[in-house]
Amino acid sequence: MQRLLLAVLLLIATIPAFAKGDNDRVSVGSDITVAEGETVGDIVCAFCSVRIHGDVSGDVVALLGSVTVDAGRSIHGDTAIMGGDLNLGEGSSIGGDVSIMAGDANLASGSTIRGSQSIFPGRFWLLLPLLPLLIPIGIIWLIVYLVRRRRYRFPVYPQGRGI
Template structure:
């Protein structure tokens, strides 16, 4: 019984892995771009699929047929161009030129959307501006710092030995009250 269950589990895992690869190819939009630390530029007349970058900015002079995800950078869309999918930006801004558009949803944490006249966002918007967005970004770090501080505090408190005063020194009880 145990051996049969292990074989079934292995078969199910293999089927899931194989189908994920098929779905990934089906969802691909073609010329996907990814970068870390150097900006991504979609040139005029060019089409890009999904675009993702960290610690960099994305400049769109052409069109993006997929999603855009940027961490610690900004997205600039030239007038008349578009992003067909969703856009997610952490600690950065979205700059839409005149007549440009985002067809999917927009999510910005610790930034803002600068939308020019005639530009549009056709999906839902979720924008958390500064300083609340920065506080949300730093919350996990602040929690870890607080836990470390508490551990250090309790360890030091238990190790500290209060001084023992010799007889006749230190804090004396108050004298008895006279009647």
């Protein structure tokens, strides 16, 4: 699980390096669509979704977006998705491994995944990268709370009674 998270973060940090081929697709924030009859290389998509009406000869990576493969189409490489779903149409295939964190795999009848599968369903996995930040955030909150509490002067009510 940590390897998958590290791989996705590394891929996001090196997005421009993936755009080296003419038929590779890289996008941040806008959806990627592979047209029918078109064959592309690798696809990297951050904060967007991938729709495959053609074929992919390389790998597909999607961060906070879904991957949809039409019926009879294929991805020849690996597929990694964080924060989205994999939707395979009837008769579609993935030739490599599939890793999904915080999403589901929706497979139609006749669709195949030839490699291994690592699927962590449930959106709570998106909070996993934020867990190391919870301790410093908690300490900062506690300091601010204690400083504000010490500065606040509680009102004195007549005869020692509250409202």
